[in-house]
Amino acid sequence: MSGTSEGPTPAADLDRSAVTESDIDSTEGGPPGRRPPAYRSVFGAAPLAMAVVDGEGRVVDANDALGALLGGGSAALVGRVASDLLDLASDPRTWHAYREVLRGRRAKLRCTRRLKQPDGRSLWTQITVSPLDAGEPGVLLSVTDVSAHRDLQARLRHLQMHDPVTRLPNRTLFFERVSAALEAEAYEQSGTGRIGLCYLDLDGFKAVNDTLGHRVGDRLLAAVAQRLTECAAAAGQTRPSVPLVARLGGDEFALLVEDSTGTDQLADLAECALKALQAPFDLAGHRLNVSASIGVVERHAAGTTATGLMQAADTTLYWAKVDGKDRWTLFDPERNAHLMTRQALASTLRPAIERGEFRLDYQPLVGMSDGRLRGVEALVRWDHPRFGLLSPNRFVALAEEDGSIVPLGRWVLATACRQARQWQLDNPDEEPLFVSVNVAVRQVWDSDLVADVARILAETGLPPRLLQLELTESAVMGSAGRPLQALQALSEMGVGIAIDDFGTGYSNLAYLSRLPVSVLKLDGSFVRGFQYESDKEGAAPPNPADQVVVEAMIDLAHRLGLTVTAECVETSAQATRLRSIGCDTGQGWLYSRPVSPDRISELLGADAGTRPAPDSGSQSYAVGNP
Numbered sequence: 001m002s003g004t005s006e007g008p009t010p011a012a013d014l015d016r017s018a019v020t021e022s023d024i025d026s027t028e029g030g031p032p033g034r035r036p037p038a039y040r041s042v043f044g045a046a047p048l049a050m051a052v053v054d055g056e057g058r059v060v061d062a063n064d065a066l067g068a069l070l071g072g073g074s075a076a077l078v079g080r081v082a083s084d085l086l087d088l089a090s091d092p093r094t095w096h097a098y099r100e101v102l103r104g105r106r107a108k109l110r111c112t113r114r115l116k117q118p119d120g121r122s123l124w125t126q127i128t129v130s131p132l133d134a135g136e137p138g139v140l141l142s143v144t145d146v147s148a149h150r151d152l153q154a155r156l157r158h159l160q161m162h163d164p165v166t167r168l169p170n171r172t173l174f175f176e177r178v179s180a181a182l183e184a185e186a187y188e189q190s191g192t193g194r195i196g197l198c199y200l201d202l203d204g205f206k207a208v209n210d211t212l213g214h215r216v217g218d219r220l221l222a223a224v225a226q227r228l229t230e231c232a233a234a235a236g237q238t239r240p241s242v243p244l245v246a247r248l249g250g251d252e253f254a255l256l257v258e259d260s261t262g263t264d265q266l267a268d269l270a271e272c273a274l275k276a277l278q279a280p281f282d283l284a285g286h287r288l289n290v291s292a293s294i295g296v297v298e299r300h301a302a303g304t305t306a307t308g309l310m311q312a313a314d315t316t317l318y319w320a321k322v323d324g325k326d327r328w329t330l331f332d333p334e335r336n337a338h339l340m341t342r343q344a345l346a347s348t349l350r351p352a353i354e355r356g357e358f359r360l361d362y363q364p365l366v367g368m369s370d371g372r373l374r375g376v377e378a379l380v381r382w383d384h385p386r387f388g389l390l391s392p393n394r395f396v397a398l399a400e401e402d403g404s405i406v407p408l409g410r411w412v413l414a415t416a417c418r419q420a421r422q423w424q425l426d427n428p429d430e431e432p433l434f435v436s437v438n439v440a441v442r443q444v445w446d447s448d449l450v451a452d453v454a455r456i457l458a459e460t461g462l463p464p465r466l467l468q469l470e471l472t473e474s475a476v477m478g479s480a481g482r483p484l485q486a487l488q489a490l491s492e493m494g495v496g497i498a499i500d501d502f503g504t505g506y507s508n509l510a511y512l513s514r515l516p517v518s519v520l521k522l523d524g525s526f527v528r529g530f531q532y533e534s535d536k537e538g539a540a541p542p543n544p545a546d547q548v549v550v551e552a553m554i555d556l557a558h559r560l561g562l563t564v565t566a567e568c569v570e571t572s573a574q575a576t577r578l579r580s581i582g583c584d585t586g587q588g589w590l591y592s593r594p595v596s597p598d599r600i601s602e603l604l605g606a607d608a609g610t611r612p613a614p615d616s617g618s619q620s621y622a623v624g625n626p
Contacts, residue, residue, distance in 0.1 A: 524568025
């Protein structure tokens with residue numbers, strides 16, 4: 001009984017590569033001849049399975065080895081169609097090559113086929129078809145059992161494509177599956193046309209390795225893999241396919257969902273994974289509790305690349321970590337766009353300083369008692385060629401992270417001092433303005449701030465008393481060592497030191513008395529409680545606690561010999577109440593938004609008599625456009 005063909009099926013479920021390979025080698029023909037007399041005896045004794053096939057493709061003769069290979073004996077093969085026996089018509093390329101050999105065009109065919117035997121077993125064979133010698137019609141067909149070789153290849157591939165610790169598919173196999181799922185043929189003919197990914201990272205896994213050793217860590221990874229596999233199996237019971245679980249390296253795992261039905265499916269899978277890991281792990285006498293952070297991405301397969309999918313998953317996993325760990329986070333295109341913009345800004349910060357893309361605006365600091373301009377705060381702006389004019393909150397934190405705050409801060413300091421000196425020279429009859437410059441604590445640590453200030457003051461000719469440096473409360477309070485020494489040196493030089501956003505940080509009042517500080521700037525959150533307008537119908541009454549707190553801070557500052565500046569003064573009612581409790585200086589939109597140096601020059605050149613009295617409540621003093 002002859003065997004039946006099962007066709008060119010992969011050797012293993014995870015092997016998606018084509019298993020049929022044909023090569024056609026042209027040969028030159030020879031003069032016709034006849035079979036050697038010993039043909040039959042040699043043909044029958046050969047261990048190689050062989051058959052003679054006529055020009056019509058039917059078996060003329062077969063030896064016992066072929067009969068044993070296919071089952072049923074050699075006699076039963078005679079007269080059978082060889083292409084049916086050996087599945088030679090299963091793909092067009094092989095079928096065409098086989099017919100070329102039958103037609104006597106001096107061609108040779110070699111291909112690999114998986115054949116199914118009568119008892120249900122399958123074997124892999126290599127089939128060779130070549131013309132008979134001496135130009136006789138027909139071809140010689142030989143079949144070699146290569147199952148052992150194929151099995152060895154499959155085992156080696158399995159080892160190459162699987163993680164030895166968890167037995168899960170590894171990164172290589174995972175990306176093969178992702179790439180295959182993103183091919184147009186995979187999603188255009190059937191399925192939902194969507195793909196989903198849960199990218200998982202264990203929280204605090206390094207501590208397990210460091211304290212209990214890598215053997216316990218490996219056992220934990222294997223146990224996590226088992227629970228994730230069970231999660232995927234449960235999810236696959238109600239879906240067309242089971243999600244692929246893979247270990248991508250370290251403590252990172254991935255659950256790939258081909259033909260995703262939407263974000264709800266991925267959310268359910270992520271929730272299942274988190275809950276599966278919540279139960280303690282009992283390993284080698286240790287009871288371990290772990291959690292995971294998961295980045296979830298779900299999108300159309302069309303237009304998506306494996307690299308793009310993984311980048312989105314990696315970004316979302318980072319968000320889950322930042323948001324508090326032990327949670328899953330869904331990819332948000334808007335949040336990602338903001339992140340990409342942030343990265344673009346970070347990568348161009350230093351070159352932008354060298355190209356001179358920054359500028360300074362100045363916001364007036366006004367005396368509360370007489371309404372006169374006392375000083376200005378220098379505020380840096382980035383005139384970005386792509387994103388337009390950017391305020392400090394868009395890039396200062398980035399500059400602090402990568403250290404570019406040092407050259408940027410040095411430029412701001414020099415530019416502000418030069419401008420303040422120019423105002424002084426242009427208005428010799430006016431009381432000179434002081435300029436207040438923000439300083440990041442990293443400028444103190446990563447540069448010699450005292451030397452920079454001394455050099456810039458010497459170069460610009462600005463008196464030290466006309467320079468004020470602002471540091472945030474959280475940066476100043478608790479300062480020790482180099483920062484405190486720098487502040488003391490600057491104060492001894494005659495430079496004013498101000499604490500910005502006072503009342504929002506440590507508020508260590510005992511330590512405040514020992515700092516070389518001359519000014520406290522009240523945070524705007526306190527001033528906003530003073531917005532009550534008694535003459536406006538329906539206006540909310542003020543919160544008595546706000547005034548008590550602010551009044552106490554102003555009184556404390558005055559007792560310590562400090563002056564107080566209120567930020568975010570927006571209404572005349574706020575100004576009146578602040579003035580009534582002794583606040584020294586005000587800053588805010590009531591007076592002006594940050595403006596260019598030319599607008600400050602115009603204000604300095606104006607007749608002082610045209611300014612409104614401080615009690616009038618008029619906003620005509622403003623030099624900006626609120």
